Amino acid sequence: MTDTALAPLAAPTDDDWWTSAVVYQVYPRSFADSDGDGVGDIRGIIGKVDHLQRLGVDVVWLSPVYTSPQADAGYDISDYQDVDPVFGTLADIDELIAELHSRGMRLVMDLVVNHTSDEHPWFRESRSSIDNPKRDWYWWRDARPGSTPGEPGAEPTNWESFFSGPTWTLDEETGQYYLHLFDPKQPDLNWENPEVRRAVYSMMRWWLDRGVDGFRMDVINLISKDTALPDAEPDPRTGRGDGFPHYAHGPRLHEYLQEMRREVFDGRRPLITVGEMPGVDVDEALLTTDPARRELNMVFQFEHVGLDHDGNKFQPVPLEPGALADSLSGWQEALGETGWNSLYLSNHDQPRAVSRFGDDGEFWRESATALATMLHLQRGTPYIYQGEEIGMTNGSFDDLDAIRDVESLNFRARSAELGLTAEQTLERIRRGGRDNARTPVQWDAGEQAGFSTGAPWIGVNPNHSWLNAAAQYDDEGSVFNHYRRLVALRHENPVVARGDFTRVDAGDPAVFAFERRLGDERLLVVANLSGAGVDAELPADWAGASQVLANYPDDGAARLRPWEARVLAV
Incomplete structure (x- = not known):
């Protein structure tokens, strides 16, 4: 733990508008179904723009809707410049862009160019x-x-x-x-070939010309590989090894990203570029996000979502007290003065945050809002994954036949050679599988949670009878309205987006506390990330500070209740 302060940033400009923005990820298949076929679609998203506007987000990141055989839920693309009929049409995309722009929101598309479909x-x-x-x-x-x-x-x-x-x-x-680093139906493109790069850049320009406001770049750190393709240290059980050092962050990665910047983004309106980079370390993240190097605005790093397993999401380990706070604050301190952080706990590849890092039982609301508070008030661009804003929990999978995700299905196929029973296999998938994030968004308490009038492609979580958006809109104490207040705080208070970050030692590893400062404006964020009451030791100069946001009624006590989060100002 450190008390080193990071320098505040200058006021935002048009080019770095994303420093004060909040991004909302839509996984279209599970968001909203407009035609009753059980699969979410673009017109379903259009029908829920009011929800996004009510929440107050600035950017919608759309997971792939391109033409695809759907071997990996659309991340296997057979036509980059068309929409899969299951999701709609290009005209629907144009309407979505227009609808978002008319309400002051922007659209980011998923860019999947490490690989294509084998049907491309x-x-x-x-x-x-x-x-x-x-x-x-x-x-x-x-x-x-x-x-x-x-x-x-x-x-x-x-x-x-x-x-x-x-x-x-x-x-x-x-x-x-x-x-194919992923599924056999996802062959890797050879970025060493300049014709490949030219074709990719042309496609990206085509989407920007259509009105898209930027890209989230899937596994972009894998596009440059060691051309010698050496073997990895073999696992004695399978004979296969981890080739990651030979195909990630390869020798020409930064050259390609700088070329992309020149060929695609330079000279255009202010855009946003986000690189998903599994296995990225601080040094690589700094190189990638340093504005002077002209590569990407920010990256997704994976350190904090690797704390509860041993490198394989189906091999869980206990999450140590304070480990999440230590990891997140470490990245704040590492990137804060030069680079930029993407702040997230959830996405389409991760289990639900409240089930994973919080308590989705007794302290469901409290832990959902505490986790949101500590995340959104750090320095960086926050990401909300669909349903996170209402505290959606992991799915309910009664048996292995309820599983849909290719990664989990492949683990199931290997479970026997790993010596796992069917029940052990199911339990590990229930805990770490990607289907947890892909159950339909719970809009109301009606049949199929208001997601569809038909049978959904994956089962709806039964807790939608009480956990749903409609039940939270008018409840001032709801998870949804807590998220609204967090988004508004970032928009209204420059210290949230632009201030420095200083970790504060509160005397207990369960408490994540930090100060944000910009000029004379100061905020103190204190979050008890545990299910027990904690006596937090706060700096003396914060005595008598006013409370600007909390997830419990103010009782005047110094002791933090289970999963209590407070935001103070002086």
């Missing part, structure tokens, strides 16, 4: 023959020397896929393997 025309050409002009648009390699193509261990490297199994699949027609 580029890949179909690439695999058609060894001498096709697009062959080098992807990573093709012969079988390991001395082996027979197709036999176990013949893959060009021993790397383990993010979705389990080898990262190479044999193409029977041409006799070579292609690289």
Whole structure:
């Protein structure tokens, strides 16, 4: 823990408007269904813009709606410049952009360019023959020397896929393997080829010309790979190894990002660029977000969402008291003066925050609002994942047949070789699986939670009977209205967006306390991240400070109640 203060920033400009913005992520498949087919769609989003405006967010980040076979829920794209019919049409996107812009909000699209679908025309050409002009648009390699193509261990490297199994699949027609760090239906693009980069940049410009306001870039730190493709240290159980050091943060990553900035973003209206970077460390994040280097505005780092497992989300470990606060404040201190933080606890790939880091039982409301308070009042751009603003919890999955996500299904297929029973497998998926974030948004207490008039593609959480948006709108003490106040505080108080950050030692690891300062304006945030009462030791100069926000009624006591959060001002 440190008490080193970070320097405050200058007043925001048009170019860095995102420093005082709040982003809301929409996972379209589960947000709102307008036509009763059980799958959320763009017109469903349009129908809920009032909710977003009521919440007060500035940006909507839209997870992929491009044409896709849906092997990985749309992150396997077969046409970057069209909308999958399950979600709607390009005209629907245009209407959504216009509707958001008319209300002062902006739209960010998910950019998935580390890989495409194997059904993309580029890949179909690439695999058609060894001498096709697009062959080098992807990573093709012969079988390991001395082996027979197709036999176990013949893959060009021993790397383990993010979705389990080898990262190479044999193409029977041409006799070579292609690289896919994720699903076999997601072949990796070869960014070493300048034609690939030109095609990607052209597509990005096309979307910006259409009115999109920026991109969230999926696994963007994987686009530059060690071209030698060396083996990794093998796991004795599977023979496969972690190739991450050889394909992440590769030697040309920053060159590509700077080229992208020049070719796509320079000379345009103020936009927002966000890079998802699994495994990123502080040094790489600083390089990427330093404005002087002209790469990205901010990155998603993963340290804090790795604290409760051993590197595999299906291998849980206990979350140590104070570990979350230590991790988040460490990134505040590391990036605050030069780079910029993306502040998040939830997204489409993570379990629900209140179930994971809070208490979704006795202290559901208190822990949901305490977690929100400590996150949104740090320095950085906060992200709200759909349903987080009403405190949605992990899903309710009665058996393995209720699971839909490819990552969890692949884990299920491997569970026997890991020595797990069906019940143990289900329990680990219930805890760490991505389906937790993908159950339908709970709009009301009606059938299917107001998400659809049909049968949803994945089961609705039964707790929607009491946990839903409609029940919270007029309740001043609700999770939703606490989020509204947090968003408003960021908009109205420059110290929240622009002030420095100083960690405060409150005398107990359960308490995350920090001060924000901008000129003469000061805020103190104190959050008890535990289910027990705590006596917090606060700085003497905060005695008599006024309370500007809290998740409990003010009782005048110094002792913090379970999951109590207070925001004080002097």
